[in-house]
Amino acid sequence: MENKKTIGIPRAISYYNYFPFWYGFLNKLGIEIILSSPTTKKIVSDGASLVVTETCLPIKVYVGHVLDLINKGVKNIFVPSIQSIAPKIYNCSKIRGLPDLIRNVVKGDFRIIEATLDKSEKNNNLIDFLKEIANYYDITDINTIKEAQNAGFIVQNNFNVMVQNGLNFEEALKNAKQGNVIIPPKQDAKPISIALIGHGYNIYDKHSSMDIIKKLEKMNVRVYNSYQLTIEQLKGGMNCLNATLYWANQHEMTGCAGHYLQDEKIDGIITLTAFGCGPDSLMVEDIKRKAKTYNKPLLNLTIDEHTGEAGFITRIEAFCDMLYRNKRAQIMKQRQKEEKLLARL
Numbered sequence: 001m002e003n004k005k006t007i008g009i010p011r012a013i014s015y016y017n018y019f020p021f022w023y024g025f026l027n028k029l030g031i032e033i034i035l036s037s038p039t040t041k042k043i044v045s046d047g048a049s050l051v052v053t054e055t056c057l058p059i060k061v062y063v064g065h066v067l068d069l070i071n072k073g074v075k076n077i078f079v080p081s082i083q084s085i086a087p088k089i090y091n092c093s094k095i096r097g098l099p100d101l102i103r104n105v106v107k108g109d110f111r112i113i114e115a116t117l118d119k120s121e122k123n124n125n126l127i128d129f130l131k132e133i134a135n136y137y138d139i140t141d142i143n144t145i146k147e148a149q150n151a152g153f154i155v156q157n158n159f160n161v162m163v164q165n166g167l168n169f170e171e172a173l174k175n176a177k178q179g180n181v182i183i184p185p186k187q188d189a190k191p192i193s194i195a196l197i198g199h200g201y202n203i204y205d206k207h208s209s210m211d212i213i214k215k216l217e218k219m220n221v222r223v224y225n226s227y228q229l230t231i232e233q234l235k236g237g238m239n240c241l242n243a244t245l246y247w248a249n250q251h252e253m254t255g256c257a258g259h260y261l262q263d264e265k266i267d268g269i270i271t272l273t274a275f276g277c278g279p280d281s282l283m284v285e286d287i288k289r290k291a292k293t294y295n296k297p298l299l300n301l302t303i304d305e306h307t308g309e310a311g312f313i314t315r316i317e318a319f320c321d322m323l324y325r326n327k328r329a330q331i332m333k334q335r336q337k338e339e340k341l342l343a344r345l
């Protein structure tokens with residue numbers, strides 16, 4: 001495979017947040033993207049075999065995707081080190097150390113396209129980070145890199161608009177890549193609505209999440225998540241939980257939960273977290289406490305590579321049954337109230 005102008009991107013971790021940007025940016029630079037395949041059992045077990053057992057599932061998945069790219073013959077693999085996205089706002093140590101992890105555990109004939117984004121210690125800008133990537137391909141002209149940056153923003157913004165308006169992840173990505181913006185028609189109401197709180201790499205990876213979104217939709221549930229919210233709404237959610245932003249992906253958890261806890265159309269909350277994730281366990285504790293004060297039922301699901309699908313489905317079904325019963329009881333109560341008022345007339 002000709003690799004001079006190609007780059008392999010693992011379909012894991014930041015893929016679920018920033019791939020539209022990378023697509024626009026790299027295409028404009030004339031660099032062909034090769035994606036790893038969607039996650040499979042083999043990808044997870046290959047990744048898990050190279051790291052210590054306690055490592056969280058998303059990192060095992062990430063390592064598996066790097067191996068998948070190597071097996072495809074890809075020689076340049078993009079493994080950024082996204083340390084800090086704003087002053088004093090950090091990623092977890094595992095995400096920050098991804099290039100070191102890959103260098104140490106994955107052996108093979110490939111080069112890591114490594115760039116560091118650190119807004120705290122080094123205070124470097126996005127453009128410095130992008131220059132580092134372009135330099136691997138001997139692209140040094142700053143105007144070319146800036147144009148590519150703009151192209152990346154356009155694809156990312158189009159993607160964001162579509163998911164915020166309810167288009168599903170795959171459709172939004174497909175259309176954003178083609179330069180289209182599709183706003184789906186308003187969806188019919190469903191009997192119950194659930195806010196699914198989790199990182200994109202957990203909820204949108206169909207293998208890791210056991211396709212939870214589809215499972216819930218099959219149960220006639222409308223599913224909401226952080227992708228449908230604007231940054232202002234996520235910040236408002238952080239305020240609702242009196243939370244201070246520290247983790248780079250905290251908006252996806254705390255901000256999202258804070259927003260939906262105040263949203264009357266939401267009947268219940270499901271948090272989906274990876275076993276062994278320190279930041280998520282702290283954030284979920286906050287969310288749980290606040291959910292009680294808002295009287296919203298909450299189910300916490302933890303995933304790792306051994307999570308059994310049968311038990312997973314049973315828990316989701318039991319939770320949805322309970323929400324349906326709550327909803328029926330609320331409707332009955334409301335009806336009785338209205339009947340009493342009518343009787344007084």
Ligand code: SF4
Pocket residue numbers: 056057058059092093094095199274276277278279280
């Ligand atoms: S935030 Fe948690 S789940 Fe995500 S990579 Fe870090 S430790 Fe793993």
